[in-house]
Amino acid sequence: MTTNLLEFDLEGLAVFCEGLGEKRFRATQLFRWIHQRGAADFEHMSDLAKSLRQKLLSHAHVAPLPLISQHISADGTIKWLFDVGDGNAIESVFIPEDDRGTLCISSQAGCAVGCRFCSTGHQGFSRNLTTGEILAQLWFAEHFLRQHVKTDERVISNVVMMGMGEPLQNYSALVPALRAMLDDHGYGLSRRRVTVSTSGVVPMIERLSGDCPVALAVSLHAPFDALRDNLVPLNRKYPLDELMQACIGYLAHAPRDFITFEYCMLDGVNDQPEHASALIDLVQRHARQGLRCKFNLIPFNPFPASGLLRSPQTRVQAFAKQLQEAGLVTTVRKTRGDDIDAACGQLAGDVKDRTQVQSRMAEQRTLNWVPLSAVTFSEPRHDTKPKN
Incomplete structure (x- = not known):
């Protein structure tokens, strides 16, 4: 072989x-x-x-991934579906802009984290991708696009590990792939232009800072543990205070002087003025210890199984204004590729679920969100299990 x-x-x-x-x-x-x-x-x-x-x-x-399908959005976004064997398929997305070309890459077939607002998480988890399967997405996209636009120059300037899967739960395959992306003999990408997005795997954030520090985006989505436990189940193992400390530690090695916090705007769930105030409080408390960040508010892309709705645009803008007035750099992400299901949170591919996640998540759809009046912000939570 x-x-x-x-x-x-x-x-x-x-x-x-x-x-x-x-x-x-x-x-x-x-x-x-x-x-x-x-x-x-x-x-x-x-x-x-x-x-x-x-x-x-x-x-x-040299083994490319077999291409199953290609879809091109009205805004120029391209989504590719690749076969990774055993009935599993993964998705990658290219987003062209005037000043950059960004490729969104998958790291797993499915995802085991099970965030409520993510269609990949609702699909469940099959397996980790290998380094070769991660890199094959970039290899295909870069050279396909060069042929398409008839150039020998690099087309992809930015890579974001924001496709299917939690990258830091596939650490051993992720790091060699990142090194190939950064290598001047490979793709020659800047550390500032390669971003790993994580839902908050604290020990691996700490390892990445030493092994291969690139830009870091953290899927935050809630200002306090009780709500984040329901939206991002990984929070039960690594609560917000531990996550914030890991972000502070990462900044000492990061190519950028800030962490990006991704915040998916969910109607009536995490988008009220009180949530913005709690978010400001969370950041300001940790800013005294060295946290520097910016917020990227993401319009939710609804899908039936989630039981969630997109926040109205007026509320998103009001939320952004509240953060900005508190001195927090805040942007609202422009939705791209939603007509081909290529927007944030929509990638689902096709995986053989080994986790029965759909049945478990169905039980959570009727849960009542914890009211802000029941939440205490002054002390970190200490009810998590010891980490391995």
Whole structure:
């Protein structure tokens, strides 16, 4: 069985080449052919020694993900559905803008976190993607788009790990993929332009700050634990105070001097003036310890199984104004690709659920949201289980 070379960052590829009896500089040449030029056929890699090409034919291959479908939105957004085997499919989205091209990449087939407002979470979880499956999404998109616009220049300037899955629950595959994205011999992306979005896996946030610090976005969605427990179940293990401390620690290593907090606006759930006040209080308390952040308010993209509705635009704007008047940098995300189900929270792919998440989430749809009057903000919660 041959080895898929998309599974390696440059260091891993160098080790592989050394195993074939080749010098490390050959790995750099090979890495450039694969990632900068999009080559999958070793015979076309003209500056590689013929003896090496013969070895590669016997020991290696470059495995793109089979493309199932492509959908193009009226606003130019493109969504691709890829087959990752065993009945599972994942989605990736390219978002073109005047000053950038952003690719949203999946890290898992499904998601085990089960956030109430995310269609991927409602679908359940099948498995982690490999490094090669993560990188294959970028490999395909970059070189497909170059052919489409007939350019040798880089088309994708930004990558966001905001597709299907929780990236930090697939850490061992994520980090080599990030390193390949950042490598000047690969895609040469800036650390500031590669973003990992997490629902708050605190220990992995701390590890990422040392292993491969890139821009960090945290799916916040609630200003206090009682509400966030219901919206983002991972909060029961890593409550807000611990999450804020992890964000503060990450800033010492981050390429940007702020953490982005994503906040999905849910009608009557987390969008009231009292919620904005509680959010301001949360940030200001931790700002005294070094927290610097900006908010990205996200219009919810409804789907029937969620039992949730989008906040009215007037309420979203009022919420943003309240945060801004308190000195918090706040933007409202422009919805892109919603006509092809490619907007934030809509990616669902097709996975074989191993978690029975739909039945568990159905039980939560009738829950009553905890009233603000029942919440105490002054002390962090201490009722979480010890972490492994």
